Amino acid sequence: MVMDVVRSKKHVICEKPLTGFFGKEGEDLAGSISKAEMYEAVKTELDELRRVVEQSGCHFMYAENYIYTPALQKSLEFLDAQKERILFMRAEESHNGSHAPHAAYWKMSGGGSLIRQGCHPLSAVLLLKEREGRRRGQDIRVTGVTADMGNVSNMLSPEEHGYIDAHPVDVEDLANMTITFSDGSKAVVMAGDMVVGGVKNLVEIYTNKSVYHCNMAATDGLYTYHSTGENLEDVYVTEKLGTKTGWQKVFLEEEIMRGYVGEL
Numbered sequence: 001m002v003m004d005v006v007r008s009k010k011h012v013i014c015e016k017p018l019t020g021f022f023g024k025e026g027e028d029l030a031g032s033i034s035k036a037e038m039y040e041a042v043k044t045e046l047d048e049l050r051r052v053v054e055q056s057g058c059h060f061m062y063a064e065n066y067i068y069t070p071a072l073q074k075s076l077e078f079l080d081a082q083k084e085r086i087l088f089m090r091a092e093e094s095h096n097g098s099h100a101p102h103a104a105y106w107k108m109s110g111g112g113s114l115i116r117q118g119c120h121p122l123s124a125v126l127l128l129k130e131r132e133g134r135r136r137g138q139d140i141r142v143t144g145v146t147a148d149m150g151n152v153s154n155m156l157s158p159e160e161h162g163y164i165d166a167h168p169v170d171v172e173d174l175a176n177m178t179i180t181f182s183d184g185s186k187a188v189v190m191a192g193d194m195v196v197g198g199v200k201n202l203v204e205i206y207t208n209k210s211v212y213h214c215n216m217a218a219t220d221g222l223y224t225y226h227s228t229g230e231n232l233e234d235v236y237v238t239e240k241l242g243t244k245t246g247w248q249k250v251f252l253e254e255e256i257m258r259g260y261v262g263e264l
Contacts, residue, residue, distance in 0.1 A: 002060070006056045006058050009057075011058050012058065012060050012061065013063050014063065016062075019042060019045055019110070021033075022108070022110055023106060064119075064123040065120070065259035067124055076128070079207070082210065083136075084210060085185075086207050087185050087186075087206050087208060088187065089203065090188045091121030091122070091190075091203040091204070092201075093120045093121050093200065094117065095240035096163060096164050096165050096193070096197075097167070098193065104167050111172070113173055121202075129181050129185065129187075138183070141182045143181065144179070147175065147177040148176050149176065150172055150174055152174050152194055153166055153167075153168070153173050153193070166194055173194050198238045198239065199238065199239040216259070221250075223248070224237075225247050226246070232244045236251070
C-alpha cells in the first residue's frame with residue numbers, strides 16, 4: 001500500500017508496523033519457515049520500498065506516538081541541556097493481550113507482542129541515542145541485537161487464563177530484546193501480552209549524571225478508590241484494566257499523555 005501511494009506521487013505517514021513477514025501462500029502457520037528466511041523476505045521488501053521512495057522524491061514519515069509523549073520530550077530537554085551520555089535504557093509496552101482475534105496469528109499480524117507493542121519502546125530508545133549522537137556530532141547506530149521470545153501463557157489451564165486476553169497460536173506473547181549501540185551503550189526492550197493490571201508504557205534512561213523514569217501509561221494527577229465497579233462500565237480509567245475497584249491511577253488527557261497529538 002505504501003509503495004502504491006508513493007508511486008502516485010503522494011507523501012506518506014505510516015503507523016506501525018511498516019511491514020513484516022506474513023507467510024507464504026497456502027501456509028496457515030509460521031512454524032515451517034525459518035526465521036532467517038522470514039528476515040531475508042522482509043529485508044528484500046524494505047530495500048524495494050526504499051528504492052521506490054528515493055526515486056519518487058516524496059516524503060516518507062513514520063508516525064510514532066512514544067517519542068511525542070510529554071515525559072520523553074521533557075527528558076530530551078534535560079538530556080540536551082546537560083549534554084548527558086546515555087549508558088543504558090530499559091523500555092517496555094505490555095498489557096494482558098489484544099482483543100483482536102487476528103493478533104494470535106503470524107500471517108495476519110507479522111509477528112506477536114514484539115512487533116505489535118515492542119515497536120513503540122524500541123522507537124523511543126533509537127530516538128534517544130540518535131539525538132545524543134547529533135549533540136555530539138557522532139553517528140550512533142545499532143551494532144548488535146539479541147532477542148529471546150516465547151509463548152508463556154500456553155502453560156496456563158483455561159481457569160488460570162481467565163484474566164489474560166492473549167491466545168497466541170504461532171506468535172510470541174513475551175519478547176525481550178537487548179540492543180548494543182556503536183558507542184558501547186545498551187538498551188533492553190520488553191513487550192508482553194501476559195501482564196495484568198493495565199497497560200505498561202515506560203522508558204527508563206540511565207546516564208552518567210542522571211536517571212529518568214518516563215511513565216506514559218499513568219499519571220499522579222488523580223487517585224481514586226472504588227469499593228464497587230457498579231455503574232462505572234462507561235467511565236474510562238486506563239487502558240487494558242481488568243477491574244475499576246480498589247485504588248486506581250486515572251489516566252488524564254490520554255491523547256496528549258500518549259503522544260498522539262504530537263505524532264499527528
